[in-house]
Amino acid sequence: MSQRQLLTGNAAAAWGARLADVDYIPAFPITPQTEIIELLAQWVANGLMPARFTTMDSEHSMLTAAGAAAATGARVFTATSSQGLLYGFEVLYTIAGWRVPLVLVNVSRALASPISLEADHNDILSARDSGFLQIHAETCQEVLDSILMAYRLAEDQNVMLPVLVNLDGFTLSFTREPVVVPTVAEVAEFLPAYQPRHAFLRGDQPMAQGTAVLGGSLYSYFRYQQHRAQQHALAVHDVVAEEFAARFGRRYDVVDPFQLDDADYVLVMSNAMATKGRAAVECWRSQGKKVGLLRLRLLRPFPTHAIATALTGRKAVAVIDQNLAPGLGGITYQEIVTALYHEKTRPPVVSIIGGLGGKDISDAEFEVALSDMEHAAAGEAVAGPRLLYTKAEQERMRTLLKIAGKEVAI
């Protein structure tokens, strides 16, 4: 019987790895991810998991070991966060190029400098072109479920790519929610043991992996193969989501619509902050305002068609990016706008930056998002990206700057 437990996002991630019956966990601590590897280390120590757990000397080594173990034929799980993801960055591309399946959980945390601890998505989105698939989770339940789905996706013969599963640091990693933990037997039926057919290392069948290529023609072929595999993953995701829903009663599509059917205005958000977006939508609905929310879940492959279908015909859309590409704006905004470009009835789309480094998005700031959408719908030009910051935050910053000896106008 599956069990309901009160789990943090991190514990849910650890449970995902445990239920996936992984063979190998190379690890390296970093806040706010550390609880995941601590739990796994304890379970391995207690004999509750037959996996091998190795503490590595850096994330660069950790990811290399993870990829190499997957290339040997093991089912591999690992986790990191923020600076750790960037420290191991080149290896992300390497693993994807090896075409080996593994699951890497990233617990989002803002990037230095300034060094900080709380969530935003510049870390995970920096890996958007690495060849990894990306699933972004909103709840603790979704973290666990997404890891199970991620192995199915990664190990599919038509995909054979690693998957990043993202959850937000602090707001989700350290928040306890009721989570249905399925049984080992239930999961084993959904996710049978990994049978490596393409990449493995064995004495009786020598294989050269990760070999160099000379010339752009060979290189392009293998890069195009990665793109093709990502495209295949969209269809595979539908099959996996269908089967997951049938077995476990919880359905996760590539995007997650909320109050969208008759919505004139749509907020586009991702990860845990989307929960606050839902609350804002419910508040507006109670006032008779037709606002909905589209939560981005599968970021790679990018579900262009699903997004275009969900957003065309609306009066206006506001993309709230919890990330910032300085000099450009919001990262997902660019991708949403691209998805809509070829649609005849594309809505105006406003760009909003909020929640950087764990900054809250207040009710008043959600009101600004709606007001921007209304102005845009009325045909007014709305300059973007809008950088959310409240008066109270501004006052506090003024005080802190004064203490730091900087009297500047902000």
Place this chain on the structure above:
Amino acid sequence: MTTPTSPEFEAIKSLKQINREEFILPGTAICGGCGGLEALRLAAKVIGPKVVYVNAAGCFTLLATFPYTPFKGSWLYTSMASAAAGAQGVRDALDVLIARGKLSDSEDIDVVVVAGDGSTYDMALSSTSGAIFRGLNFWYFCYDNESYGNTGMQMSSATPYGVRTQTTPVGEKARAGTEHGKKDLFEIWRAHRPAYLATVSPRFPIDLTNKFLEAKQLRGPKLFIAHAPCPTGWLYEPELTADYARSAVETGMFALKKAIDGVVTHTYVPRRKISVEEYLRGQGRYRHLFEPTRNDEAIQKIQAQVDRYWAEVHETTGAAR
């Protein structure tokens, strides 16, 4: 503490006893006269075909270029900084797959890192330290051509004093070229107390073969620094590789030694003292020490370093000079 004894193995005494079978086949993109490849070829004769070579970026990355490989065993290119971490992943995976009954014992393989000195001495120092610290059961083969060779002979921390490289050029204000001395990787590694640690030379095949045979008896980190004379970077004719490999050892510039659980033994002590000039002369990378004017100060400094090294060896071992 008890002095660890050499593991039991049948040492060879003549070249005829070296395995005739080849495990690295000819026809690669590696330069003619590569001393490193000759050393690896000899090592492979001991390690055998059930092996995966885990490679770091360097000259030898060009050994396996799609769709070709010269190896009878497997190959995995990783990155420049983390080949030993790749070896950890492979070894751990093999161990857990065997423990869980997903792989049979007979399908097990040896894991061998193959990396140059640029990777080994510099970028990969910490990831290799991690693997040795964890007691990883693996081989590490460093082909040491004393430079970033694959990028065209730039200074690495394995470049000896007095060598001209592309990034330590000779000029009015830098008469010696490289001012730093070679990093003592052997001692850094020895501080980790690996199961087996040795230097080898391709011109001393019996010594090399016996070291690999001896290490084969042991579990844990088995680490090798192979002197890799490099005609392309050191600027001499390829057919002279064997001569330079020999004179490096005979002049005392490159010491053949091993350390089992940290205890050092010199496996070849040059008998009569030959001037380092025998080794330096003729190599383009040292030409500025002789032409257009002789740099006696630099040559004497190199000689003094060698003399001091061997004096210390003789002091600690009590061996005759």
